[in-house]
Amino acid sequence: MAKVFIIDNYSHGIKYDRRWEYFQEDVRRWGYEVKMVEGIRDKRINLYPILNNAVVSENLGHLLFRNEIQDGDIILFPNARDQLASYLHEYRLETNLKIHLIGFWHDGVYNINGELRNKILGGSRISKLKWNTALESMLINSYDYNLISSTSNYNRFFSTYGIKNRENIFQVKTPFSRTTEMIESFIKDEGHVKDELIVMNSRKNSPQDEQIFKYIQSDFPQYTFLKFDDWEFTETEYYRLLSKAKILILTNRADANPYNVYEAMVLGCIPIIPDIPIYENVFNDRWKYDELLITPPGLNFLRNKENLYEKIRSSDEYLLYLKDDVEELERNHYNSSDFETLFNNIKIENESSN
Secondary structure: OOEEEEEOOOOOOOOOHHHHHHHHHHHHHOOOEEEEEOOOOOOOOOOHHHHHHHHHHHHHHHHHHOOOOOOOOEEEEOOOOOOHHHHHHHHHHHHOOOOEEEEEEOOOOOOOOOHHHHHHOOOOOHHHHHHHHHHHHHHHHHOOEEEEOOHHHHHHHHHHHOOOOOOOEEEOOEOOOOHHHHHHHHHOOOOOOOOOEEEEEOOOOOHHHHHHHHHHHHHOOOOEEEEHHHOOOOHHHHHHHHHHOOEEEEOOOOOOOOHHHHHHHHOOOEEEEEOOHHHHOOOOHHHEEOHHHHOOOOHHHHHHOHHHHHHHHOHHHHHHHHHHHHHHHHHHOEOOHHHHHHHHHHHHHHHHHO
């Protein structure tokens, strides 16, 4: 039986690897053995990306040394932007180890609204992107399968790296079929009793977002407000908070993966989000406000705030659409069916080569 090794290398926000732990059960159902190649479990540790990469590399090295990784096995990188993939590709070329490398892309310089480009690389300063573009191009060529979940990012992927051969690049659904079950495990003792609570997720160190927060707070005194970036939450605290909140407002102009919005909707939160490209083909327009509101200068918000305020006032009416939209999101964007097809095709390929 072929094995799937999942690299524990995702380092953003609430621990992403819990969802991949649930994903493992799907993979076992498809007829594979599964092993998580673990890194550092506490994602909040200082210098996490560097230290985690070292720990994952050591654990992966032990598996290779003990010959636990064999021909036909799959190694899946939940965060495809990982130089370890290039080392592993070089290793298999030198040793003729016939393994399948899969990279799941959720952010990179191709994502004009992604956190990597906008926060780390300085947004439009293209000269800073050259080294990262070269790195990511190398990684793309290291993987047998490059997987992307967003239509807007899929289209930009090719133009960013000058890719002409599309044979190893695929658009897929985010492979989390059991989101509701996972979330319920955190809040089973809490239920879904809603408070008059609005939670906001904004850009860190943004005076404009801070001012927007104050405007909304002042204009809706009947609500209690909480900003995510003012606190650190455990997974349990995070989901319990969303289970009590009525509304989630995002004022970010960058997002690597809109999965957090989907989670909030599963927990009964009305999402009020900007119409940035990554949300374009995922969420219904009813949840979106004009991005102009959060575009400098601050007068843009004051002149156009009714576009957002109307959604807050009508939140009870929007609840009528929430259940159907969550089901549509699960059907079209958040399930593991595309991964199942890919893994089954790999299994057929393995059998034909034996």
